[in-house]
Amino acid sequence: MSTEEKIFEAAFKVFQSKGFTGARMQEIADEAGINKAMLHYFFRSKEKLFEAVFLNAFGKLAPQVNEIFNSEDPLFEKIEKFVHSYISFVMDYPFLPQFIIQEMNNNPEFVAKFLKDEKRPNPSKLLKQIETEIGLGIIKPISPKQLLLDIFAMTAFPFAAQNLVKGIINISNDEFFQLMEERKIHISEQIINAIKK
Amino acid sequence: MSTEEKIFEAAFKVFQSKGFTGARMQEIADEAGINKAMLHYFFRSKEKLFEAVFLNAFGKLAPQVNEIFNSEDPLFEKIEKFVHSYISFVMDYPFLPQFIIQEMNNNPEFVAKFLKDEKRPNPSKLLKQIETEIGLGIIKPISPKQLLLDIFAMTAFPFAAQNLVKGIINISNDEFFQLMEERKIHISEQIINAIKK
DNA sequence: ATTAAGTTTAACCATTTGGTTAACAAAGAT
DNA sequence: ATCTTTGTTAACCAAATGGTTAAACTTAAT
DSSP states (O other), rough: OOOHHHHHHHHHHHHHHHHHHOHHHHHHHHHHHOHHHHHHHSSSSSHHHHHHHHHHHHOOOOOOOHHHHHHSSHHHHHHHHHEEEEEHHHHHHHHHHHHHHHHHHHHHHHHHHHSSSSSSSHHHHHHHHHHHHHHTTTTTOOOOHHHHHHHHOOOOOOOOTHHHHHHHOOOOOHHHHHHHHHHHHHHHHHHHHBBBO | HHHHHHHHHHHHHHHHHHHHHHOOHHHHHHHHTHHHHHHHHHHHSSSHHHHHHHHHHHHHHHHHHHHHSSSSOOHHHHHHHHHHHHHHHHHHHHTTTHHHHHHHOHHHHHHHHHHHHSSSSOHHHHHHHHHHHHHTTTOOOOOOHHHHHHHHOOOOOHHHHHHHHHHHHHHOOHHHHHHHHHHHHHHHHHHHHHHOO
């Protein structure tokens, strides 16, 4: 693995657990097992390094989401596929949702930058589809945006609020992952039950 | 307003928008319009000041939640009351959910500390009630923990991921608040529809 | 009026932090 | 072989940051 890759992975790890302001360049260097000057040699500044890591993290998630949202599948199938693929993916990067949410809130300038990316999650087609299926009488009348929020919330929240959740319902890390595994079916059932006619 | 209160409110504001590591003692002092030394005079250290603010923030939310969760109301009514009261409350402190989640994740030592508090959110009675109502045939068989997660997720997520949500579904701050107002009824309907027999 | 306690300020301090530099090593190109 | 580019290191630097101090001011009790 090249030095640049080592730095990138170390930065990903450290930024994810400490956030941008909490992360230390020295810690990233140590984690990568290289000299701190190399961080600047390859990435110029903390901001640039962070940007690279963040956009990459987001870029991993968004295309998957878009592919599902923009397919020709019927709504119920899309919901099932989305929940499944999102949870499977995030179980490999359990702190990604919290990382993205946190930095989107802390660096509002960032929102604008990534929204220009073609890889941004774009739910417009899905929103129209919901309206169509309501019109066709397949699902109950419902606000498309609320439904979209429901789907995101049910899938992403447990990961984003991971430590809080573990603390409040008092479960171990293993139990948490098991619960998330079960959740793949649970969410689809729950949402589809709620909206099907 | 006393100097100590000024500091506390300023700290609340700054910690909430910048997080613990991002917050600067000088910025808090400026925000409060007082000398930085006063922060240490009244609160000893950044950690102590943060702790005071965080536990207070949490202490505002938890008792409300517990009162509803531990009442004698039937499940459907509890869900309605919780969603209503949580969203109403949080609309006054829109960054509270993100703040709590973020700091619970970034300072894991903190989790232990606040879980000892009697004011901690305690869902055990609600979890039992869900099982009981399943036994009584009022609602469909379902994992109580998953249902609890659903309720939290649907209510808290949009606030926690506020900037991301606004960006993705492309709405203004006003539209966001309107959506949250509508959400008070939407969530209860959605969940009750999903679980009622 | 004096004292004592609490409150407030400006200046200061040690450490941390992101970032730079200059020398050095490795590797390819000529 | 030598030159040039790229990669790497240790030492260094200026700014920022959390925290301290000693003196000054305010208030209320004696």
